Amino acid sequence: MDEIVIEGATDGDAAEILVLQRCCWVSEAISNNSMDIPPLHEDLPTVRAWVQESTVWTARRGGRLVGAVRGTADGTAWQIGRLMVAPDLAGNGLGRRLLQHVEQNAPEHITSFELFTGSKSARNIRLYTRAGYVPLPPDPSHIPGVVYLSKPNVTASA
Numbered sequence: 001m002d003e004i005v006i007e008g009a010t011d012g013d014a015a016e017i018l019v020l021q022r023c024c025w026v027s028e029a030i031s032n033n034s035m036d037i038p039p040l041h042e043d044l045p046t047v048r049a050w051v052q053e054s055t056v057w058t059a060r061r062g063g064r065l066v067g068a069v070r071g072t073a074d075g076t077a078w079q080i081g082r083l084m085v086a087p088d089l090a091g092n093g094l095g096r097r098l099l100q101h102v103e104q105n106a107p108e109h110i111t112s113f114e115l116f117t118g119s120k121s122a123r124n125i126r127l128y129t130r131a132g133y134v135p136l137p138p139d140p141s142h143i144p145g146v147v148y149l150s151k152p153n154v155t156a157s158a
Contacts, residue, residue, distance in 0.1 A: 004066065004094065006101050009056035014048040016065040017058070017082075021047070024084040032118035032145060039082065050082075057101055059085075059094060069098040071106060078106040078153070080115040083124075095127055106153060116148045125149075 009017065025039040050056070050070060059067030066089055070082040080102050085094045103113055115133070117124040125147060133149035142148055 004059050004061050004097075006057050006059050006067075006098065009051050009058045009068065011048055011051060013056075013058050013065065013068075014051050015044060017051065017056075017068050018042065018044055018047045020065055020068065020084055020086060021082065023087055027087065028118055028121055028124075031122070032120045034118075034145065037118070055102075055105070056082075057098065057105075059098060061089075067094050067098050069102045071102045073107055073110065074114075076109060076111040077114045077150075078103070078110040078112070080113055083115070090123070096131065099127065099131055103153070110153050112150055112152050114148070114150045116143070116146050119145050119147045121147075 021039045021042070025037055029035050029037050029040060054070045054072040056068060056070045058065055064086075066086040068082060068084050069080065072079045072081070080099070083095060083098055083102075085098070106113070113133070114136075115128065117128070128149050132151045134151065136142075136148040136150055139148075
């Protein structure tokens, strides 16, 4: 079996990311009993825009896109999103590897990592809590039915 290679995404990856994203978020929609999940409704120009505006990595096995993740600086927080793994490879550690990669490649000024997932997405919540994330207290600005999690960046420069 080919080794999985993680590298920076380019505009040329956007169409494949969009297809993988839709495959991955169908199960999220089912788990959370809602099709009102933004990744299911994004179009190619939207994905191209966030590939250009954020820091995005892809994971490939051979020529096949099997995962991706996005990081975006928001002040001193590193917003992690669109962590996706091909459904046939889920549960084999690639999500954990992508999460570690996006954390390790955060800009030096980042003091915390933040992300969110559906409140009924048990597999995602388990991955994040095992990686040291803790749920944030409810806030009126939070999307209903979503769990927000955070953890400090212990390698942040002072």
